[in-house]
Amino acid sequence: MALENRIPEGQLAQKWQNYKNHQKLVNPANKRKLDVIVVGSGLAGGAAAASLGELGFNVKCFAYQDSPRRAHSIAAQGGINAAKNYQNDGDSVFRLFYDTVKGGDYRAREANVYRLAEVSNSIIDQCVAQGVPFARDYGGLLDNRSFGGAQVSRTFYAKGQTGQQLLLGAYSALSRQIGKGTVKMFTRTEMMDIVVIDGKCRGIVSRNLVTGEIEAHFGHAVVIATGGYGNVYFLSTNAMGSNGSAAWKAYKKGAYFANPCYVQIHPTCIPVHGEFQSKLTLMSESLRNDGRIWAPKRKEDAEAIRAGKLKPENIADEDRDFYLERRYPAFGNLVPRDVASRAAKERCDAGYGVESGEAVYLDFKYAIERLGRDVVEARYGNLFQMYEKITDQNPYETPMMIYPAIHYTMGGIWVDYELQTTIPGLFAAGEANFSDHGANRLGASALMQGLADGYFVLPYTLQNYLAGELHTPRMNVAEGEFAKVVGDVNAHVAKLMNVKGKKSVDYFHKKLGKVMWEKVGMARNEAGLKEAIEEIVAIRKEFWADVRIPGSANEMNTELEKANRVADFLELGELMARDALIREESCGGHFREEHQTEEGEAKRDDANFAYVGAWEYKGENAEPELHKEPLVFEECKLVQRNYK
Amino acid sequence: MSEKQSLNLTLKVWRQKSPKDKGQFETYSVSNISPDSSFLEMMDVLNEQLITEGKEPVAFDHDCREGICGMCSLYINGHAHGPDEDVTTCQLHMRKFKTGDTITIEPWRSAGFPVIKDLIVDRRAFDKIMAVGGFVSVNTGGVPDGNAIPISKAAADEAMDAASCIGCGACVASCKNGSAMLFVSAKVSQLALLPQGRIEAARRAKNMVAKMDELGFGNCTNTAACEAQCPKNVSIANIARLNREFLCAKLKD
Secondary structure (H helix, E strand, O other), X not given: OOOOOOOOOOOHHHHHHHHHHHOXXXXXXXXXXXXXXXXXXXXXXXXXXXXXXXXXXEEEEEOOOOOHHHOHHXXXXXXXXXXXXXXXXXXXXXXXXXXXXXXXXXXXXXXXXXXXXXHHHHHHHHHHHHOOOOOEOOOOOEOOEOOOOOOOOOEEOOOXXXXXXXXXXXXXXXXXXXXXXXXXXXXXXXXXXXXXXXXXXXXXXXXXOOOOOEEEEEOOEEEEOOOOOHHHHOOXXXXXXXOOHXXXXXXXXXXXXXXXXXXXXXXXXXXXXXXXXXXXXXOOHHHHHOOEEEEEOOHHHHHHHHOOOOOHHHOOHHHEEOHHXXXXXXXXXXXXXXXXXXXXXXXXXXHHOOOOOOOEEEEOHHHHHHHOHHHHXXXXXXXXXXXXXXXXXXXXXXXXXXXXXXXXXXXXXXXXXOOEOOOOOEEEOHHHEOOOOOOOOOOXXXXXXXXXXXXXXXXXXXXXXXXXXXXXXXXXOOOHHHXXXXXXXXXXXXXXXXXXXXXXXXXXXXXXXXXXXXXXOXXXXXXXXXXXXXXXXXXXXXXXXXXXXXXXXXXXXHHHHHHHHHHHHHHHHHHHHHHHHHOOOOEOOEOEOOOEOXXXXXXXOHHHHOEEEEEEOOOOOOOOEEEEXXXXXXXXXXXXXXXO | OOOOOOEEEEEXXXXXXXXXXXXXXXXXXXXXXXXXXXXXXXXXXXXXXHHHOOOOOOOOOOOOOOOOOOOOOOEEOOEEOOOOOOOOHHHXXXXXXXXXXXXXXXXXXXXXXXXXXXXXXXXXXXXXXXXXXXXXXOOOOOOOOOOOOOOOHHHHHHHHHHHOOOOOOHHHHHOOOOEOHHHHHHHHHHHHHOHHHHOOHHHHHXXXXXXXXXOOOEOOOOOOHHHHHOOOOOOOHHHXXXXXXXXXXXXXX
């Protein structure tokens, strides 16, 4: 099947308006006859479910947690971008668009990104109207801060809890619709598969995580808004339950999966402390505004620190290697995330890492000398407190230790301009789709994209699809394809339960994560990727022969939940490695060691790789097929990023 | 950090197969726990051990493991979220315990939060309270510019403090009356402090309080146990504000 991106005609700045002017609508009396299923209740899913409910559609929303308010959007710290230009510093929709395309290393679709920038302003208005307590200045107007990859201050924030406040705004809107009965909420319910009938998505099959019951649900359309798949690495900044299963099941039913190898590694996370570590905690990007990153200049110092014989505060300034300032004098500590992460890895690989060998310093000594402790405390106090709670070290007195960690996945389900997948009637929104961030996401853009998709894109594009479904009667989920998929899901669950092996799910998850981190992580090469594919296949085989899931399937069973997700990660990880192997260039978060300049910088290959790589599932024992959607740049000029 | 002594602990954990099961404490031991582990990582070690022994792991709620989603709960040695201050259970670290300690781990216990399994309780009552008033009645689109209504920094900051509630339920679990007043008042306050939410403040307060009562949560008798155990430092001043909103609304009836 050829990929049709359905980008509307006309000038870039007119495309979205043109689309809305000519799209099909559904009249109010008919809306209540149409059912929409939204899987996921984060920024994208929660906002979509609320907005569609307000319009009058019948919505069913699903979340694996006990409440829609728990979705992992809640953990975003820094802020949300919008092109308001309240600061009069030269911002515009065009500039936000341009920064996003450039920051994504020219691997995103121009028309989608332009629309994102266009609706960004409406998001801020909407959130203010909902009662989101954004930070304000003394005049009572909204405050902004700056973030990486931009020359303007366009980031709106609510303390260090912007994601929380925006999610609670969407949750409030969703709660209102639940109260009105337009949205029916299914908590502690996990999507297990989608149902495709005559080529169209007609519903889902879910598992009730409290009773174990497998149920089918009909929908005239289905939205997948289940976030990213960073947990394939086991250790990441994602929530423990974050998973790629909904996207993966859609892929196996015919939705193409785009750019799976694009993963964002965040440079400033608290390093791993031991083998029982379960997750990694992010320290906000904003810390790089005032902190200086360094590693010891002398290897013997690094060794002495690792042996506990030397403290970092006793290393003289001239013996510290401020490697970002050294390598990138123009941007210094504020280079983009991908560049900063690779530079830290380079130092540690060369033997200059501290603590376990996989950590560098982020030092506020200089900021305290320059600004005073009070100013530093006012800016970063809550982050310093969080750091101290986790590490038991006081960052006012000794430098923070940081190391890069998996944070966000730019890849995801392939969608067209309408956010529709290659399966008609199946849509994907937020981090679950691939659409707006190219090969690297800028800070404060994830919240923007989730809410843009949920509040301002899907309510239009979904309606365009649903207008053609007025004559589709609600289907009986007890029979036909629905019953068949319920049977398949029951069989899958039984297969997992019946392995009755000896090793826990975590054992396999950690083993997979190690391969992914070492060979499909920050730096990749052909030999490593080929090994990774073989190793993943072997782990998968071992999983299906030796996993142990205690208890039964007909009750709450947290190990079964994990096993179901890890079984999918064991397949998704392989596709990521395949995608990384084929993309013989370095772009954004994807760094191929064979493709770098003499100074070790990423080398993009626009002649051969300016495309979206969309994978089609071909069956269990067949190789997936790659489809290419060429990326055409009309407004942006492709240049190599340079931060020196 | 590696030089610190690892911990050997005895755990008394509440096990309850289902809502109808009576439930009882089981005693387990774990050893070689790093003081730098989080409490939930210690629970992971226990579960790994149980799975290896062919037993069912302990079910507990958790998700973000960075103190913001509100999913983790646990009543540890008589404290909601354990003995450390201003943290959720997932942010509690094992350096707060000594080797040889016995740690008692229970679920939230409250009429409003029935136990589902082991340490997992059903907190959907909070969602039900939210659905009757925890919002500003605006639809998507057609709203004024974000800067059209200036809001004083003080009001915005105060609203933000109230809005930092993570809905974990520690307030209910630590209240002798099982009251949800801190939770309800945080949302009522946040929205009443802002001009956008002020318009329906009275209606909101009445509806949310009525729902809270209907769902079996107790009354507030100002013991402030909720505030003391709240991982996000939500203040009981919010309860005073809720009472004011509620009284004004009732007087107008």
